[in-house]
Amino acid sequence: MPHKVTIYSLKLHDFRNYASVALGLDDRHVVLTGANGAGKTNLMEAVSFLSPGRGLRRAAYADVAREGAAGGFSVFAAIDGMQGEVEIGTGTDTGEDGQSRRLRLNGTTARSVDELLDHLRVVWLTPSMDGLFTGSSSDRRRFLDRLVLSLDPEHGRRAADFEKAMRGRNRLLSEPRPDARWLDALETQMAELGVAMALARRELVGLLADIVEASRDEGPFPSSSMTLSGFLDDRLDRPAYEIEEEYAALLRDGRFRDAAAGRTLDGPHRVDLLIRHREKSMDAARCSTGEQKALLVGMILAHAGLVAGMTGHAPILLLDEITAHLDEGRRAALFDRIDALGGQAFMTGTDRAMFAALGERARLLTVENGRIEG
Numbered sequence: 412m413p414h415k416v417t418i419y420s421l422k423l424h425d426f427r428n429y430a431s432v433a434l435g436l437d438d439r440h441v442v443l444t445g446a447n448g449a450g451k452t453n454l455m456e457a458v459s460f461l462s463p464g465r466g467l468r469r470a471a472y473a474d475v476a477r478e479g480a481a482g483g484f485s486v487f488a489a490i491d492g493m494q495g496e497v498e499i500g501t502g503t504d505t506g507e508d509g510q511s512r513r514l515r516l517n518g519t520t521a522r523s524v525d526e527l528l529d530h531l532r533v534v535w536l537t538p539s540m541d542g543l544f545t546g547s548s549s550d551r552r553r554f555l556d557r558l559v560l561s562l563d564p565e566h567g568r569r570a571a572d573f574e575k576a577m578r579g580r581n582r583l584l585s586e587p588r589p590d591a592r593w594l595d596a597l598e599t600q601m602a603e604l605g606v607a608m609a610l611a612r613r614e615l616v617g618l619l620a621d622i623v624e625a626s627r628d629e630g631p632f633p634s635s636s637m638t639l640s641g642f643l644d645d646r647l648d649r650p651a652y653e654i655e656e657e658y659a660a661l662l663r664d665g666r667f668r669d670a671a672a673g674r675t676l677d678g679p680h681r682v683d684l685l686i687r688h689r690e691k692s693m694d695a696a697r698c699s700t701g702e703q704k705a706l707l708v709g710m711i712l713a714h715a716g717l718v719a720g721m722t723g724h725a726p727i728l729l730l731d732e733i734t735a736h737l738d739e740g741r742r743a744a745l746f747d748r749i750d751a752l753g754g755q756a757f758m759t760g761t762d763r764a765m766f767a768a769l770g771e772r773a774r775l776l777t778v779e780n781g782r783i784e785g
């Protein structure tokens with residue numbers, strides 16, 4: 412069994428509809444129930460700030476601070492993490508530009524929020540992800556990159572550096588006589604970073620496929636097959652330097668075309684993640700709403716299992732309204748699979764009865780108007 416990363420204390424201050432709340436937890440799962448608008452998802456969002464990025468709503472930090480509060484928001488957590496016990500504090504201050512948040516680990520300011528990945532990994536599934544299969548390819552890329560990031564903390568920096576180099580190239584190409592040596596340098600950088608991104612994504616998709624295969628017959632959830640498409644699709648099975656040379660050549664040869672288009676037309680930023688329902692042999696986009704949800708649940712659980720297997724530490728799982736559309740048998744099977752992952756899961760719903768099958772495995776909390784009762 413992987414080590415169970417556990418949040419045993421959580422405090423929010425001026426976070427969404429919470430003025431101030433302190434929660435003591437044990438290593439059981441946490442179920443939050445309450446009426447619409449009570450603050451269940453807000454609490455999940457607070458936990459999602461224990462990972463780098465803008466959380467499960469991808470919100471602007473200014474929107475996260477409680478309306479009417481004088482300053483920014485803060486989230487504090489004490490956890491038994493991947494390197495032992497640690498106290499995490501994160502949030503924003505008054506007057507900040509709203510673009511960044513601070514992180515303190517055991518009272519010491521951290522260099523970057525990426526340091527959170529040394530202590531825990533957080534994996535989530537929210538209703539807003541329901542449109543993943545039918546939505547835009549950029550949504551699927553973002554989803555894919557989050558999955559990669561929770562296994563490979565360098566992936567975020569690589570993607571950001573690639574974007575920066577690409578923006579530089581696009582700017583240069585818009586000039587009447589761009590400096591060819593500068594273009595060469597930017598394209599070399601894009602080739603190194605872009606190929607590293609493509610290989611990291613491909614590795615993740617391969618590892619996930621293995622897990623999906625191994626857990627195919629466990630419970631009532633369908634299995635998915637995933638393929639990457641849109642960037643050097645069948646050309647990634649070679650030494651990295653060869654792929655880099657090929658991509659750099661593509662960029663060099665595409666300068667006129669890209670200058671005319673006003674953007675770079677080849678690269679990892681054009682990739683799509685193609686997902687199919689294996690048992691039905693059908694594109695996920697054409698499956699029913701319930702089938703899509705079940706596919707998504709299967710993918711997230713497979714990913715959580717992968718993170719646990721690769722790091723030796725089970726991730727924190729945030730499952731917002733996970734029981735919607737599931738009958739009793741599927742709910743019980745889902746809880747068993749969540750439990751078998753060996754991590755602490757936070758789940759929400761409007762109705763307590765939906766979680767009855769969890770029994771003693773979960774702590775049930777009621778949320779009402781930004782207050783939490785146990």
Ligand SMILES: Nc1ncnc2c1ncn2[C@@H]1O[C@H](COP(=O)(O)OP(=O)(O)OP(=O)(O)O)[C@@H](O)[C@H]1O
Pocket residue numbers: 426427428429445446447448449450451452453454474475476477478761778
């Ligand atoms: N910055 C903010 N300041 C104060 N209140 C906020 C802020 N942002 C959101 N809210 C309020 O938080 C509430 C939504 O909370 P949340 O999304 O957690 O609800 P929920 O319990 O998950 O509900 P549902 O079951 O409908 O999903 C809304 O009433 C919203 O107006």
